[in-house]
Amino acid sequence: MSGTSLDGVDAVLWSPNSGVTAHRFEAFDPALQSQLLRLNQSGPDELHQAALAANAVARAYAQVLRTLLEEAGARPQDVSAAGAHGQTVRHRPELGFTVQLLNAALLAELTGVDIVADLRSRDVAAGGQGAPLVPAFHRAVFGRPDADIAVLNIGGMANLSLLPAQGPTGGFDTGPGNVLLDTWHRHHQGPAFDAGGCWAATGRVLPDLLARWQSEPFFSLPPPRSTGRDLFDWTWLQQQVLRSFSPADVQATLAELTAWSIADALNRAQPATNELIVCGGGAFNLDLLHRLQRHLPQLQVVTSDRRGLPPMQVEATAFAWLAARFTAREPGNLVCVTGAQGPRILGALYPA
Numbered sequence: 001m002s003g004t005s006l007d008g009v010d011a012v013l014w015s016p017n018s019g020v021t022a023h024r025f026e027a028f029d030p031a032l033q034s035q036l037l038r039l040n041q042s043g044p045d046e047l048h049q050a051a052l053a054a055n056a057v058a059r060a061y062a063q064v065l066r067t068l069l070e071e072a073g074a075r076p077q078d079v080s081a082a083g084a085h086g087q088t089v090r091h092r093p094e095l096g097f098t099v100q101l102l103n104a105a106l107l108a109e110l111t112g113v114d115i116v117a118d119l120r121s122r123d124v125a126a127g128g129q130g131a132p133l134v135p136a137f138h139r140a141v142f143g144r145p146d147a148d149i150a151v152l153n154i155g156g157m158a159n160l161s162l163l164p165a166q167g168p169t170g171g172f173d174t175g176p177g178n179v180l181l182d183t184w185h186r187h188h189q190g191p192a193f194d195a196g197g198c199w200a201a202t203g204r205v206l207p208d209l210l211a212r213w214q215s216e217p218f219f220s221l222p223p224p225r226s227t228g229r230d231l232f233d234w235t236w237l238q239q240q241v242l243r244s245f246s247p248a249d250v251q252a253t254l255a256e257l258t259a260w261s262i263a264d265a266l267n268r269a270q271p272a273t274n275e276l277i278v279c280g281g282g283a284f285n286l287d288l289l290h291r292l293q294r295h296l297p298q299l300q301v302v303t304s305d306r307r308g309l310p311p312m313q314v315e316a317t318a319f320a321w322l323a324a325r326f327t328a329r330e331p332g333n334l335v336c337v338t339g340a341q342g343p344r345i346l347g348a349l350y351p352a
């Protein structure tokens with residue numbers, strides 16, 4: 001799995017009986033990271049650049065997979081299938097497409113493992129959003145019969161899964177997760193992210209700027225809804241004139257916008273939530289978690305390691321689980337989440 005933060009590739013070795021037995025993360029090469037970031041916007045010679053990037057992503061995935069297996073003492077033939085998400089560079093379900101760059105044939109060639117890729121397209125073909133896909137997995141791992149649970153993934157984008165004790169699973173994207181925080185931080189502080197949210201914590205929330213950002217129409221859309229860098233990116237940030245503000249105050253305001261958009265969406269969708277389980281890299285942004293808890297004083301906010309799965313392993317495990325669903329020829333999407341015409345088997349097989 002590599003997500004919209006564009007930080008790199010997370011891989012896990014997982015089985016239904018043993019759970020996660022190995023995890024490996026490798027950062028993208030900075031040149032590839034820049035190339036993928038450029039491909040999120042229209043640019044020169046896109047087809048050529050996208051084809052080269054898809055090969056580079058396959059090689060990055062192959063490297064992580066080979067290292068994961070070596071460290072686990074496993075062989076390619078021990079793996080029934082690898083769920084390979086690829087790198088989202090465009091997500092336009094309203095136009096009938098979503099693009100995750102990955103040369104899956106090359107990945108199969110380099111690893112000798114059956115690859116299940118292109119996991120979103122069939123849901124989009126059935127009229128769905130193609131995202132989020134993890135709510136079904138979250139229900140399987142974190143759902144409880146005696147409590148209304150919500151699971152929040154804070155990746156580049158943020159998405160909620162609604163797991164009522166009784167009733168259907170829900171889910172949707174809430175908007176920006178780390179993406180705006182990373183983007184503003186990189187512009188002012190350099191390549192890494194705002195570790196712990198410490199920089200945001202030194203700033204002061206700017207009420208007028210926050211109100212202007214809160215008026216973004218996406219935040220008022222009813223589910224099913226999903227988003228990406230197609231909307232929340234540097235251009236979106238620059239809609240407001242920022243040069244007169246302290247950069248730390250803008251970072252604090254972006255953190256507040258992110259926390260507000262998540263809490264507002266949860267309060268509208270599942271106001272009786274007992275516990276919010278947080279995963280994804282944003283689970284390490286303590287400033288963001290504190291802001292979130294202040295918006296949601298009535299419920300307990302915990303990170304997913306306290307519920308059996310470390311925050312950085314949840315997404316990759318979800319795509320291993322989706323590969324298992326494909327192998328069993330069982331549907332991977334939830335119609336009540338994506339709005340697709342019906343349940344669909346997600347993915348395409350590239351045999352070893």
Ligand SMILES: Nc1ncnc2c1ncn2[C@@H]1O[C@H](COP(=O)(O)OP(=O)(O)OP(=O)(O)O)[C@@H](O)[C@H]1O
Binds near residue numbers: 002003153179195282
């Ligand atoms: N210690 C930390 N403090 C603050 N933020 C962190 C920390 N560690 C990771 N992050 C944030 O998490 C991001 C990476 O998270 P993650 O890997 O879940 O993103 P992702 O895979 O792109 O997710 P998605 O696919 O859901 O968009 C980093 O870019 C950074 O913003």
Ligand SMILES: CC(=O)N[C@H]1[C@@H]2OC[C@@H](O2)[C@@H](O)[C@@H]1O[C@H](C)C(=O)O
Binds near residue numbers: 091155156173226227
């Ligand atoms: C198109 C795409 O890659 N969407 C991602 C993104 O990152 C978070 C959020 O937006 C979520 O909808 C989705 O990934 C998660 C894993 C999902 O499909 O559930």
